[in-house]
Amino acid sequence: NAGVTQTPKFQVLKTGQSMTLQCAQDMNHEYMSWYRQDPGMGLRLIHYSVGAGITDQGEVPNGYNVSRSTTEDFPLRLLSAAPSQTSVYFCASSYGGGHQPQHFGDGTRLSIL
């Protein structure tokens, strides 16, 4: 089983460029979310979705957009990349909300010069 798949695994951008981080899951999970992890820090929630067509902001949403047109996919868009967005980005999915265990992808390592 593929689980949660994130692409690309690595990316280097220049300040001001835009890009989309892809996330796909094959477990038919309703809930999906995006986190960022900075060195020595825990994971911080960027955006999340409780089902197709429904998204909401997490703790650090500024500079990011999301949409959820299908159950399987939850892309994260950087509108105008800034060096402060250099981080490792993780996508996760879960069967339900609350305490339901989340399944994580292996991350996208993003550097912005």
Added chain:
Amino acid sequence: LAKTTQPISMDSYEGQEVNITCSHNNIATNDYITWYQQFPSQGPRFIIQGYKTKVTNEVASLFIPADRKSSTLSLPRVSLSDTAVYYCLVGLNSGYSTLTFGKGTMLLVSP
């Protein structure tokens, strides 16, 4: 959201039992306690979850006292491959909660 406090780091040797304690003094009645493990260059992985008393699976045990203000993750006979960061999370029973991953506990297992 209940805030959690856990040690920044712990050291152990192969074959020892490791206990990592997490404090969550303001845990709510409906909150569950969940532990995740994260290896370098990988996403976190669910280990175990509990509500009260003791839970055991093939990987670990979770001890929760009656007042539920703390919990202890127990890893029996650790190996080098158990070197990882362990996160304790406390979250709502229903609905989507913005679960917060703190800095976790970095466990280093040495030969």
